[in-house]
Amino acid sequence: MLIGKLAAETGIHIETIRYYERVGLLASPPRTRGRHRVYDEHHSQRLTFIRRSRELGFSLDDIRTLLDLSDRKQDCAARKVTLRHLDDVRGKIASLKRLEKALENMTEACTPGDQKSCPIFDALSGRG
Amino acid sequence: MLIGKLAAETGIHIETIRYYERVGLLASPPRTRGRHRVYDEHHSQRLTFIRRSRELGFSLDDIRTLLDLSDRKQDCAARKVTLRHLDDVRGKIASLKRLEKALENMTEACTPGDQKSCPIFDALSGRG
DNA sequence: CCTACAATCTGTAGCCACTACAGATGCAAG
DNA sequence: CTTGCATCTGTAGTGGCTACAGATTGTAGG
Incomplete structure (x- = not known):
């Protein structure tokens, strides 16, 4: 799925998704030939995790930690x-x-x- | 009085005082020959007004308004x-x-x- | 008068978490 | 092949400071 669909699915602005990638919160997805980002379900779940955490007021730094902790259970x-x-x-x-x-x-x-x-x-x- | 004394008197950092001047919250004071700022009691009162307002959570924009309203009673x-x-x-x-x-x-x-x-x-x- | 040193000067960049463009491409439908 | 939307990169702006760097000014002691 392309970034527009991901944005619609998760309720996070396109610019913000790219921002999260830039600051290392969301892994860089593969690209099409024309450099368009291609996401999958995994990215969508991560982004939802980030959104929920933001809604709860966690800082991006905290979220980085939480994502890591979640991976390592x-x-x-x-x-x-x-x-x-x-x-x-x-x-x-x-x-x-x-x-x-x-x-x-x-x-x-x-x-x-x-x-x-x-x-x-x-x-x-x-x-x- | 110079900026250091004003800072000590009002409890506002020197950089912040200059910042307030830059954004038009505090009037530009006269200068010495060597361009050092010279403040008087009036500036000190304004700055105290600003500090108290900040402590109460007013935005700088609100404070600009409040200062103006105070002048015009x-x-x-x-x-x-x-x-x-x-x-x-x-x-x-x-x-x-x-x-x-x-x-x-x-x-x-x-x-x-x-x-x-x-x-x-x-x-x-x-x-x- | 000279030196040392503190205080002040200007200008710029950084913080957080985005948001908002501009201008250049990519891509799919008609 | 054109139209037109989606996406791309890069940069600048938001608020309210804070933190420098590097230059200058002011002042006290010798």
């Missing part, structure tokens, strides 16, 4: 990678929640008709 | 920008929470000693 190591990523995600949630609180406080303090200084600008100026 | 408009950003943050939290759940499910399903297929690899392959 090292599921314990994969669990570690996943737990580390989960930690990361939780950290991001926590820091976004702090942002959310701060932003809520700012907007709640800012009531229309208030003639004095604006609490939003005060907060941003470091006075809040 | 348009606090209602600033409130809108802030609410929009708050929405953004909440959206990110929601999607990270979905990730968190999915990752939790994967790692919980993966118990050591399980001899069959690995639920992590299954999930990533699109079978989960």
Whole structure:
């Protein structure tokens, strides 16, 4: 199958597929005489693995590791990678929640008709 | 004051200060004969505003807007920008929470000693 | 006044994970 | 043989910095 079909099948843009090949995530497929890439089911499965991993927020580096671990059936190591990523995600949630609180406080303090200084600008100026 | 002192005062790296100038966030300060930048209290306040806004997750584009609104004392408009950003943050939290759940499910399903297929690899392959 | 050394200067390239072109080909149907 | 879409390569752009290299400026000590 050609790259367009692979893209349609996996939901990954053509340019992104070529990008994954360039950075070594997806093996270079054989070519036609006219240098068009020819993929098979194996490539499609790999690409689906990559897409699912990306959807779960793994970095391309992590995915490289996961693909390798999957080939070598090292599921314990994969669990570690996943737990580390989960930690990361939780950290991001926590820091976004702090942002959310701060932003809520700012907007709640800012009531229309208030003639004095604006609490939003005060907060941003470091006075809040 | 020179750029090093401004950096120390505001907690923003020298390169970042120059970057902000380059992208039009911070006005070009006057220079010494030898082209060294000379800042005053006004620059320092602006930079603090920028730093606080960055800490709250505003994009540089948003910050440009907020700085302008602050100059023109348009606090209602600033409130809108802030609410929009708050929405953004909440959206990110929601999607990270979905990730968190999915990752939790994967790692919980993966118990050591399980001899069959690995639920992590299954999930990533699109079978989960 | 001279030297040493720190601070600053400009310009460029790199990071991540793509995305968006331009301009040149390949390939299949009519 | 032409039309027209698909694919090719290569490069540049995104955001928000960061990290250099190599040149210059400023300043304190001798």
